[in-house]
Structures are given as C-alpha cells and as structure tokens.
Amino acid sequence: xxxxxxxxxxxxxxxxxxxxxxxxxxxxxxxxxxxxxxxxxxxxxxxxxxxxxxxxxxxxxxxxxxxxxxxxxxxxxxxxxxxxxxxxxxxxxxxxxxxxxxxxxxxxxxxxxxxxxxxxxxxxxxxxxxxxxxxxxxxxxxxxxxxxxxxxxxxxxxxxxxxxxxxxxxxxxxxxxxxxxxxxxxxxxxxxxxxxxxxxxxxxxxxxxxxxxxxxxxxxxxxxxxxxxxxxxxxxxxxxxxxxxxxxxxxxxxxxxxxxxxxxxxxxxxxxxxxxxxxxxxxxxxxxxxxxxxxxxxxxxxxxxxxxxxxxxxxxxxxxxxxxxxxxxxxxxxxxx
Amino acid sequence: xxxxxxxxxxxxxxxxxxxxxxxxxxxxxxxxxxxxxxxxxxxxxxxxxxxxxxxxxxxxxxxxxxxxxxxxxxxxxxxxxxxxxxxxxxxxxxxxxxxxxxxxxxxxxxxxxxxxxxxxxxxxxxxxxxxxxxxxxxxxxxxxxxxxxxxxxxxxxxxxxxxxxxxxxxxxxxxxxxxxxxxxxxxxxxxxxxxxxxxxxxxxxxxxxxxxxxxxxxxxxxxxxxxxxxxxxxxxxxxxxxxxxxxxxxxxxxxxxxxxxxxxxxxxxxxxxxxxxxxxxxxxxxxxxxxxxxxxxxxxxxxxxxxxxxxxxxxxxxxxxxxxxxxxxxxxxxxxx
Numbered sequence: 001x002x003x004x005x006x007x008x009x010x011x012x013x014x015x016x017x018x019x020x021x022x023x024x025x026x027x028x029x030x031x032x033x034x035x036x037x038x039x040x041x042x043x044x045x046x047x048x049x050x051x052x053x054x055x056x057x058x059x060x061x062x063x064x065x066x067x068x069x070x071x072x073x074x075x076x077x078x079x080x081x082x083x084x085x086x087x088x089x090x091x092x093x094x095x096x097x098x099x100x101x102x103x104x105x106x107x108x109x110x111x112x113x114x115x116x117x118x119x120x121x122x123x124x125x126x127x128x129x130x131x132x133x134x135x136x137x138x139x140x141x142x143x144x145x146x147x148x149x150x151x152x153x154x155x156x157x158x159x160x161x162x163x164x165x166x167x168x169x170x171x172x173x174x175x176x177x178x179x180x181x182x183x184x185x186x187x188x189x190x191x192x193x194x195x196x197x198x199x200x201x202x203x204x205x206x207x208x209x210x211x212x213x214x215x216x217x218x219x220x221x222x223x224x225x226x227x228x229x230x231x232x233x234x235x236x237x238x239x240x241x242x243x244x245x246x247x248x249x250x251x252x253x254x255x256x257x258x259x260x261x262x263x264x265x266x267x268x269x270x271x272x273x274x275x276x277x278x279x280x281x282x283x284x285x286x287x288x289x290x291x292x293x294x295x296x297x298x299x300x301x302x303x304x305x306x307x308x309x310x311x312x313x314x315x316x317x318x319x320x321x322x323x324x325x326x327x328x329x330x331x332x333x334x335x336x337x
Numbered sequence: 338x339x340x341x342x343x344x345x346x347x348x349x350x351x352x353x354x355x356x357x358x359x360x361x362x363x364x365x366x367x368x369x370x371x372x373x374x375x376x377x378x379x380x381x382x383x384x385x386x387x388x389x390x391x392x393x394x395x396x397x398x399x400x401x402x403x404x405x406x407x408x409x410x411x412x413x414x415x416x417x418x419x420x421x422x423x424x425x426x427x428x429x430x431x432x433x434x435x436x437x438x439x440x441x442x443x444x445x446x447x448x449x450x451x452x453x454x455x456x457x458x459x460x461x462x463x464x465x466x467x468x469x470x471x472x473x474x475x476x477x478x479x480x481x482x483x484x485x486x487x488x489x490x491x492x493x494x495x496x497x498x499x500x501x502x503x504x505x506x507x508x509x510x511x512x513x514x515x516x517x518x519x520x521x522x523x524x525x526x527x528x529x530x531x532x533x534x535x536x537x538x539x540x541x542x543x544x545x546x547x548x549x550x551x552x553x554x555x556x557x558x559x560x561x562x563x564x565x566x567x568x569x570x571x572x573x574x575x576x577x578x579x580x581x582x583x584x585x586x587x588x589x590x591x592x593x594x595x596x597x598x599x600x601x602x603x604x605x606x607x608x609x610x611x612x613x614x615x616x617x618x619x620x621x622x623x624x625x626x627x628x629x630x631x632x633x634x635x636x637x638x639x640x641x642x643x644x645x646x647x648x649x650x651x652x653x654x655x656x657x658x659x660x661x662x663x664x665x666x667x668x669x670x671x672x673x674x
Contacts, residue, residue, distance in 0.1 A: 004467035006418065010442045012468050053658050081343065082527060090427050091652035092447050093660075096530060100650075100663045105347045105527040107455060108650075110429050110447040118444060121460070128342035129466020131349050162655075190419060190442040193433060238433075313437075315428035321390050323430075326437045328445075 005128070010215075014150070017184035018127040019337065021134070021177040022073035025290040026065045027283075028143065028169025031224055034269045039291030040170070041068055047169055048215035052208035055089060058142035061171045062087065062100040069173035073134075080104045081132035082331050084119040086111065087140045087282050088167075090149060091331025094140050104136060113208075113237045114191070115139040116172055116286040117309025118328040121188035123176045124332070130133050133178050140171035141281030150316060161202035165239045165265055172286025183297050187223060187333035191215040193313060195326035201319050205242020205265075205277055208310040211236060211327035213249035215308055216257075219331045224251070226255045231302040233257060234293065235329070236285030237265040238308040239278030285309045297336050305334045342465070345559025347526050354521035355464040356674065358471070358514040359410035363402045363508025365480065371606045376628030377507070377655075378405055384481055384506055392426060396481035398508045399424065400435040403475050406510035417441045417512070418469035421456040423448065424477045424619050425504075427486060431477050441473060449527070450545075450574050452476040453509055453623040454646025454667040456524035460513045461669070469644040470515050477508035478618030485655060487538070498539035500577045502602055503612035509623025524560060524670035528552040530650060532663035538656050542579020542602070542614055545647040548664030549575060550586035552645055553594075553666075556668045563592045568639040570594060571630065571649040571654075572666070573622030574602040576615030601625035607623050622646050634673050642671045 007013045014066035024041050029179040032043030049057040085095040086109035099106035111118035126132045144154060146167040152158040194211040212235045220226055243263040250257060264285045265278035289307055296302045343555045344350045349552040363379050369380030386394040422432040423446035436443035448455035463469045483504040531548040557563055572638035580600040587594060601622045602615035626644055633639045651662040
C-alpha cells in the first residue's frame with residue numbers, strides 16, 4: 001500500500017490544490033531600494049521600526065505582515081484553522097509572539113531559511129487533507145537579529161567575505177484556502193537533509209546548493225516534469241554562487257535549468273548594493289515569493305512556477321564544534337488560477 | 338463550508354486513526370535512577386555518552402532512538418515518508434543532524450517542550466490525510482545543553498529556585514502508520530499561544546499552565562468529552578506547581594481533572610532526586626510517553642489517554658528584553674488498539 005496522494009519518492013500531488021487567497025510582504029529599507037522595491041506592500045524607513053530592539057522590530061514586522069495578509073483575504077483570525085510559521089531568531093520568538101497576538105492554533109516550524117516553503121508544503125497538506133479551510137503561513141528574518149546571533153556583533157565591523165550574503169529584513173505571509181480564485185499550489189516536494197561537507201558559515205550558498213539540487217532533481221523524477229514545464233524556477237536564498245552550483249549539480253541528470261532558473265537572493269538586491277553574493281534569510285524567499293513572484297503570476301506573465309525554499313541547518317554552536325553545514329530544500333509548485 | 342475532519346474550534350477527529358507502530362526511548366543516568374527506570378529502552382551511564390560535547394551526545398541519543406524505533410517497527414528509513422522532529426538546542430541541531438543521517442524527507446519543528454506532541458498531531462494529519470503511510474516523530478532534550486543555553490554555565494553552580502525544573506536528558510521516537518495493530522491516535526487539539534504575563538524563567542510550570550488549561554478545556558468542548566472519559570490525562574512538563582495551577586485553572590469550567598490527571602515532569606523523578614519542581618524539556622513528555630505511558634496502554638491498564646505536550650516559548654534574548662513567557666499546549670488522544 002502506498003500513500004494515496006504521493007507520487008514518486010518525495011512529492012505530494014494535491015487532489016484539490018489549495019488556493020493562495022492572499023499574500024503580503026513587508027521589507028526593510030535596503031530591500032526597498034533594490035530592484036523589487038515596487039513589489040512590497042510596505043517598506044520600512046529604518047530597521048528599528050520604532051521599537052527599542054531589533055528583535056522587537058522583527059516581531060512587529062512579522063505580526064503586521066500576517067495581519068495585512070488576513071486583511072487582504074478579508075478574513076479574521078477566527079476564520080483561520082492553523083498558523084504555520086517560523087523565523088531565524090533563537091526559539092523562533094518572532095513567530096511565537098506573533099502567534100500570541102493572533103491567538104490562532106499554532107504550529108511552530110524551524111526549517112532555517114526554507115521555513116516559508118516548509119509552511120506552504122505543510123499548510124497545503126492540511127487543507128487538501130480536509131483538516132483546515134484556511135491556513136496562515138509566514139516567515140521573517142531581520143539583518144541585525146540574524147547578524148548578531150549567527151555571526152559577529154555588528155558594532156565590530158567584521159569584513160564580510162565575497163561569498164557572504166545579506167540577511168533580508170522582511171516578512172512574508174500567505175493565506176491558503178480550500179477554495180476560491182487564485183494561484184493554486186499543485187505539488188510539494190519535501191526535501192531531505194543533504195551535506196557535502198561545506199563548513200564555511202560565510203558561504204551558505206555552497207552549503208545549501210546540494211540540497212536544492214537534490215530536491216529539484218527529485219521533483220522532476222517524481223512528477224515526470226522537466227525544467228521546461230515551468231515558466232520560472234527559483235531557489236530561496238542561494239545567492240549568485242549557490243545558484244551557479246545548482247546549475248552544475250543538476251546538469252548531468254536533468255535537462256538544463258537554463259535562464260528560467262533564478263534565485264530569490266539574486267533577485268532582491270542589485271550589484272550596486274554591495275551585498276556580495278546576494279540576499280539570504282527566511283525573509284528572502286518569503287518577500288520575493290509573496291511580492292514579485294506572485295505579482296508575476298497574477299499579471300499573467302508566469303503560468304507555472306516552481307519555488308524551492310532553501311535552508312542551512314547550522315548553529316553557531318555546531319560550527320564551533322567543527323560540524324559542517326547541512327542544507328535542506330522544500331519545493332512547491334504553483335499554477336496560475 | 339467547514340474543514341471536514343475538524344470538530345469544534347481546534348480539534349481534529351481522525352477518520353482513519355493512525356496507529357503507533359512502535360515507540361522507543363533513551364534516557365539519561367539521572368532519569369534512569371527515577372521511578373520510571375524500567376520503562377526506558379536504554380539508560381545512559383553518563384551524559385557525554387562517549388562524545389566530546391553535550392550537543393554531540395544529544396545528537397547521538399536522538400539518532401539512536403529514531404533508529405531503535407525503526408528497528409522495533411521492522412522498517413527501514415526508505416519506508417518512512419516524513420520525519421517530523423525538533424529539540425531545544427538552537428537551530429534544532431540534534432534533530433537536523435539526525436535527519437542528515439537518516440536522509441528521510443524532513444519537516445523541522447519548534448514547539449519548545451511541546452515538540453513531541455506537535456509532531457504526533459501533525460504526523461497523524463499527514464497519515465490520515467493520505468500523504469504518508471509511515472511517519473517518524475521524535476524529540477529530545479539534554480540537561481546540560483539546555484542549562485547552558487537557556488540559563489547559566491553549569492560550572493557557575495547557580496542555586497536553583499524551588500520552582501525550577503530539571504531538563505530531562507533523553508529522546509523519544511514514535512513510528513506512526515496508516516494501518517496495523519496497536520494504540521491509535523484518535524484526536525488532536527492544536528493549541529494556541531497563551532500568556533498570563535509570567536516572566537520568571539525559573540518558574541516555567543506557571544508560564545505553561547494557562548496554555549495547558551486552555552487546550553484541555555478546548556479539547557473537552559470540541560469533543561464533548563469530559564476528564565472522566567479518559568483513564569489518564571498527562572501534561573508534558575509542568576512539574577508539581579504547574580500541575581496544581583492547571584487543576585485551579587480548569588476547575589470552574591469542567592468536571593474535576595482529579596487523580597486521573599498527572600504530569601510527565603511529576604512522574605519522571607521522585608522527591609529524593611532533588612529536582613525541585615520536577616522534570617522538563619522536550620525529552621520529558623517524549624520519554625514518558627514513549628516508555629511508561631505506552632507501556633501502560635499496551636499492558637491494558639489504560640484504555641484511553643489524553644496527553645498535552647506543553648512548551649514555554651521563551652528565549653534568553655526575549656527574557657533579557659523584558660518579555661513575559663508565553664506557553665503552548667498540543668493535545669493528542671490515544672486509544673488502546
């Protein structure tokens with residue numbers, strides 16, 4: 001016997017594909033000066049956002065994004081069956097405190113920067129499985145909360161490696177529904193943890209690329225689709241070097257990803273913004289998906305989209321103890337409604 | 338329209354209740370001297386478990402517990418559709434590195450000490466929803482990794498408050514299946530985050546009790562059941578003071594929980610072990626459920642069990658920034674097969 005809705009090894013094909021009822025995103029000031037600036041619902045003037053600490057600012061951004069998504073969906077918190085969310089701060093406090101304010105039954109996630117896509121995959125299963133009518137999915141990151149937690153005190157002014165990426169300040173939220181008009185989530189490929197032994201916390205794109213490639217190849221095998229079946233394929237936050245590695249890692253086993261493949265971390269900043277390899281963080285794939293990509297789908301420029309949220313599963317402690325950095329990638333296929 | 342499998346506000350009643358195919362638990366040396374010592378599959382001689390660091394020891398315990406559960410279920414990693422797991426270490430590295438070794442499609446969770454029950458609730462939905470035939474759920478904690486991460490360096494020898502609890506060293510794992518013989522998961526009530534303003538990180542039982550009470554009352558309202566419908570009700574890790582608070586908080590709105598209500602943190606240590614208010618940590622509800630409680634059900638002493646995994650959603654950073662400690666509780670009802 002086989003799970004009914006699973007095709008191949010790791011992919012779910014939804015029987016009643018959940019609908020993206022509404023999406024919202026709020027981004028930081030640096031992101032608001034980048035090429036995707038017009039796709040954000042709101043751009044912060046500064047990263048404190050009127051709060052005393054960066055962590056409180058991230059919580060406020062997270063909560064406002066979730067509330068904005070609900071408002072756009074014309075729904076109230078009481079209409080939502082489950083909230084699935086997470087972020088990068090220790091003990092996912094931005095998500096936890098948002099869940100406290102919204103008081104929706106809450107399932108806390110930790111998928112590092114893949115969290116938005118982990119939430120979309122799971123949320124779609126909860127809806128397609130008949131457990132929920134509406135699910136609210138969200139993820140956030142904040143440059144300064146991540147920098148001081150994972151790397152160095154920002155005051156120290158440590159020089160960043162050219163392979164380093166810039167953690168996106170921003171939050172994305174999506175309301176999924178069991179019915180209605182809009183873009184649908186047709187497939188989800190839940191990733192495995194993959195580790196090629198990369199140990200450099202300044203080169204997360206390289207750490208995550210093998211997992212992204214593994215999930216992409218698995219998705220194509222499971223669905224019988226090839227890159228050409230999608231108008232756009234985007235990984236979450238590999239940056240420019242990680243993207244190149246994914247192209248390398250997949251070229252032997254699948255038709256070329258070609259120009260239709262990009263990365264949210266490549267899209268969100270331009271070269272003049274001095275972010276080195278591009279953007280990263282839970283907020284990276286979250287704001288790019290909830291803004292730019294869904295805009296493209298809604299405007300009819302893309303019909304079929306495959307997104308792979310990518311996460312680097314390190315901790316400062318694991319790096320200090322000599323561990324390498326495993327990665328994970330969760331793929332979600334969307335189709336214009 | 339309403340989600341088909343939901344009853345009341347927050348509860349899922351499973352159409353095809355998932356079966357607990359196998360369970361395993363490994364516990365630390367202190368736990369192995371407590372009243373539940375005979376219910377553990379393995380007891381460690383020391384908390385390093387042959388590793389150089391406590392974190393690596395926790396990873397090893399986690400992985401061995403998951404492998405033991407698979408062995409008992411007579412299944413291989415390739416048979417498992419999803420692994421749902423988490424722990425208390427930053428960036429849930431014990432779970433992440435276990436997922437790397439097992440290479441099962443992985444959904445990382447963070448529900449603080451409620452993680453085992455969050456995983457059981459979600460895993461049951463994935464099976465009942467037709468997305469999986471087998472799901473592997475696990476959670477761990479380790480006294481020393483938690484102590485130095487959340488509180489003080491252990492070398493400092495800070496005196497513990499009488500309301501403090503002792504983080505359990507241990508890991509529990511459960512294989513859920515869509516069919517077979519055994520104890521079944523009939524209901525899951527996913528909790529909301531509740532915060533009564535408790536700010537003392539040495540009194541987590543008080544911080545979590547309101548959430549546990551909220552979920553218990555909601556479960557009774559949603560299902561039309563009362564405490565008397567269960568042979569045993571256990572919260573995850575409230576300890577003796579938290580347990581008393583739950584009794585207080587529920588007595589006005591439901592029939593008395595009475596003697597059939599206990600807490601895993603109360604069961605795991607006895608007074609002579611000087612743990613003060615009892616046990617805590619993801620491992621607390623995990624090892625007590627996977628060992629003692631499932632033993633009781635399998636031996637026919639309990640027919641219906643209601644467990645509420647409880648989590649305190651704090652971080653050292655949120656406490657330092659003056660935040661109170663919200664709690665969450667996820668309830669899972671089990672019935673002898």
